[in-house]
Amino acid sequence: MAGVESNERAVISQLVDRLRASYPDVSPERVTMVVEHQHAEFDGSRVRDFIPLFVERRARRELATARG
Numbered sequence: 851m852a853g854v855e856s857n858e859r860a861v862i863s864q865l866v867d868r869l870r871a872s873y874p875d876v877s878p879e880r881v882t883m884v885v886e887h888q889h890a891e892f893d894g895s896r897v898r899d900f901i902p903l904f905v906e907r908r909a910r911r912e913l914a915t916a917r918g
Contacts, residue, residue, distance in 0.1 A: 861902040862889055865909070873913045880916070884909045 862885060869881045888908045892901045 858898060858902060862905065865902060865906050869906075869909060869913060872910075873917060876913055876916060881909075881913065884912050884916075888912070 866882055866885050869885065870878050873881060885905060888905045889901070891908075892898075892904065895901060
């Protein structure tokens with residue numbers, strides 16, 4: 851299980867980097883905060899396979915709204 855958690859953390863870290871590049875007008879700290887918040891929403895989920903995808907979709911939606 852630790853390997854899965856480690857892999858998920860790595861994917862989320864890569865997601866933060868991609869979103870920072872996609873939303874240069876949003877502060878890097880804000881991007882990180884949004885991703886961490888969205889990721890935390892899935893803390894109780896038992897099936898974790900698609901969580902990074904769900905986090906990305908929700909974070910992009912929130913960042914696009916913040917962008918204006």
